[in-house]
Amino acid sequence: MTTKFTPDHEYIRVEGTTGVVGITNYAQEQLGDIVFVELPSVGKALKKGDEAAVVESVKAASEIYAPVSGTVTEVNDALSGEPGLINTDPTAGGWIYKIAISDAGEIDTLLDDAAYAELTV
Template identity: 75%
Template sequence: MTTRFTKDHEYIRMEGEIGVVGISTYAQEQLGDIVFVELPSVGQTFAKGDEAAVVESVKAASEIYAPVSGTVTEVNEALAGEPGLVNTAPGAEGWMFKIRPSDPSELEGLMDEAAYGALIG
């Protein structure tokens, strides 16, 4: 189960044919306490780089971009009542949405953990 990252600090973790999308630990640390998350709708389609969600923190609002082109298959409903999950478990319970990539080769253009670590280093 490989996790890939964008330069905008989103991650996508493939679980079979579905990618789980959220923001990195680094991103949530930069944002501070998350107070609201606006999620896409199930069935919505995005091109790679499209704005797919918004997180609002005590510091700022930040757009979340689709790391790959595809269709949203599920959203994390728990974030509506508990947006702080993005802070406490960004890679686990704090995921934002799941997407079925329409072009899986786009994953190859994303950073692996080592490259992302060098970016934020």
């Protein structure tokens, strides 16, 4: 299981041919209290960089972009009733959607832990 990051503060946890996507702890700290999440539709085809979801906080609304190309296979329905899960547990309970990765090579273009850590210093 590998986790990679985008410069826009999304993460993707790669589990075989599926990616679990959400925003990083740094991103949720910058946003503040999250009050609403607009989830993508299951079956939606995304290209790397496409807008996939929207997270709204008390401060701002932020688009969540697809870190890789693929098809949305599942969304975290728990966020509809409890969007604050992103604040309390962004990488486990607060994931946003899962994507069937169509081009595994795109994963290699993302940031690893060390490169992402340099962005948030």
